Amino acid sequence: MVSQSPNPLAALVGDKMAAEPMKVFDNVYFLGTKFVSAWAVTTSEGIILIDALDNDEEAERVITAGMRKLGLDPAQIKYLVISHAHGDHYGGAGHIVENYHPRVVMSDIDWRELEQPTLRFDNALWGRPAKRDVTIADGHKLKLGDAVVEL
Numbered sequence: 001m002v003s004q005s006p007n008p009l010a011a012l013v014g015d016k017m018a019a020e021p022m023k024v025f026d027n028v029y030f031l032g033t034k035f036v037s038a039w040a041v042t043t044s045e046g047i048i049l050i051d052a053l054d055n056d057e058e059a060e061r062v063i064t065a066g067m068r069k070l071g072l073d074p075a076q077i078k079y080l081v082i083s084h085a086h087g088d089h090y091g092g093a094g095h096i097v098e099n100y101h102p103r104v105v106m107s108d109i110d111w112r113e114l115e116q117p118t119l120r121f122d123n124a125l126w127g128r129p130a131k132r133d134v135t136i137a138d139g140h141k142l143k144l145g146d147a148v149v150e151l
Contacts, residue, residue: 027043
């Protein structure tokens, strides 16, 4: 994953669009903005992060800082599940992968979409896609410690 230089569009959005991180229930935490969200699921063996927001700067400012504010350790992220191949869901994967080294999980159809020479859905605000890692199918059960997430 290639690191990006600071995104001027991200600076325009900045903290104005951030939403307060919070524990939603049991072991599920919200980390996001007013437009897009990421979710942390804590388990006895680490954290499953679902989605990575728009770009690396946003992932660092909202996900990493939000996790720390909630008392969660981002170094415990074992899986990053990308729900689908839109940049507002995979865009911050670079920051998460480079700093915390989780396995990146997505469906085959979404991996194939992101491996195209030209992305069908792209935006200057979005970071670049992660490299193919773990491919799952509908209904796959991701188990980590005492938790199972059906994808």
